[in-house]
Amino acid sequence: MDCLVNNKHNVEKIIVATSMTSYGEGNYRCKKCGIVRPEIRTEDDVKTGWEPRCPLCDHDIVPVPTDEGATLNAHSIYALTKMVQEEMILNIGKTFRIPSVALRLFNVFGPRQSLSNPYTGVTAIFISRIKNNHEPVVFEDGFQTRDFISVHDAVRVMEDLLETESAHYELFNIGSGKPITIADIAQKIIDALGKKDIQPKITGKFRKGDIRHCYADIQRAQKILRFNPKVSFDDGLKELITWAQNSESEDHFDRAAQELIDKKLVES
Numbered sequence: 381m382d383c384l385v386n387n388k389h390n391v392e393k394i395i396v397a398t399s400m401t402s403y404g405e406g407n408y409r410c411k412k413c414g415i416v417r418p419e420i421r422t423e424d425d426v427k428t429g430w431e432p433r434c435p436l437c438d439h440d441i442v443p444v445p446t447d448e449g450a451t452l453n454a455h456s457i458y459a460l461t462k463m464v465q466e467e468m469i470l471n472i473g474k475t476f477r478i479p480s481v482a483l484r485l486f487n488v489f490g491p492r493q494s495l496s497n498p499y500t501g502v503t504a505i506f507i508s509r510i511k512n513n514h515e516p517v518v519f520e521d522g523f524q525t526r527d528f529i530s531v532h533d534a535v536r537v538m539e540d541l542l543e544t545e546s547a548h549y550e551l552f553n554i555g556s557g558k559p560i561t562i563a564d565i566a567q568k569i570i571d572a573l574g575k576k577d578i579q580p581k582i583t584g585k586f587r588k589g590d591i592r593h594c595y596a597d598i599q600r601a602q603k604i605l606r607f608n609p610k611v612s613f614d615d616g617l618k619e620l621i622t623w624a625q626n627s628e629s630e631d632h633f634d635r636a637a638q639e640l641i642d643k644k645l646v647e648s
């Protein structure tokens with residue numbers, strides 16, 4: 381921090397990689413109330429159905445894109461640290477005139493991501509499981525969605541930002557803008573690895589704190605940064621799998637799953 385305040389090293393720009401996780405649940409539309417933001421579901425909530433309900437009138441709601449104006453609802457230590465990093469960097473940047481930009485990354489995936497760490501991307505976890513002939517384990521009913529963006533698209537926007545002045549002290553969602561279900565991802569990886577005998581294991585269990593849906597509204601990044609994701613999910617997945625097939629990956633899922641049970645974050 382002292383290094384930034386005095387800018388001893390002549391820092392020209394800071395790009396901070398923050399996270400969609402700080403949103404909590406994404407935006408939803410209620411036919412009666414318009415755009416609403418449900419709270420994180422509790423164990424009681426999911427007893428009557430996986431989908432969140434309108435916080436105002438309790439009717440059905442449908443997920444819609446989440447824009448940067450949505451209030452943050454950080455509900456984990458990681459989400460809180462990401463929220464604070466964003467505030468710290470933009471604040472110190474403005475104060476000391478060091479151009480800074482925050483990118484709220486959605487689920488970034490691609491070659492060289494960690495394959496053995498059971499806490500990072502679901503694509504990596506599923507690939508290690510399926511590669512090692514184990515069924516991928518899907519929480520809830522598999523219809524929860526996430527927004528995946530290729531590492532190439534995420535890196536390109538960072539490179540472009542180094543040369544863009546109009547984005548200083550702004551924050552942007554960086555995602556594909558398209559939701560995909562977790563069950564679909566499991567099946568696509570099974571198909572791509574040609575493991576016809578493996579079926580996703582849909583557990584019907586709730587992992588405490590998990591959101592149901594959140595996908596990016598990328599209009600602001602499109603307009604100001606000319607952000608235009610080029611890698612489709614299917615192409616990105618093919619590339620990830622090709623790379624993963626030549627990389628060592630240990631399947632640590634069972635250990636991570638047991639930890640969730642021991643800490644009462646998922647039912648046994």
Ligand SMILES: NC(=O)c1ccc[n+]([C@@H]2O[C@H](COP(=O)([O-])OP(=O)(O)OC[C@H]3O[C@@H](n4cnc5c(N)ncnc54)[C@H](O)[C@@H]3O)[C@@H](O)[C@H]2O)c1
Nearest residue numbers: 397398399400462484485486487488489492493494500501
């Ligand atoms: N991967 C995602 O989907 C995603 C989503 C939202 C935000 N982010 C953020 O993007 C950043 C990178 O994420 P990732 O998934 O590539 O993580 P990663 O763990 O794969 O890579 C992090 C890298 O940072 C290096 N590192 C850690 N501490 C360091 C230090 N003190 N000095 C220099 N290098 C250090 C590590 O060795 C590692 O190479 C993180 O800040 C993460 O919170 C990632």
Ligand SMILES: [Zn+2]
Nearest residue numbers: 410413434437
């Ligand atoms: Zn309503």
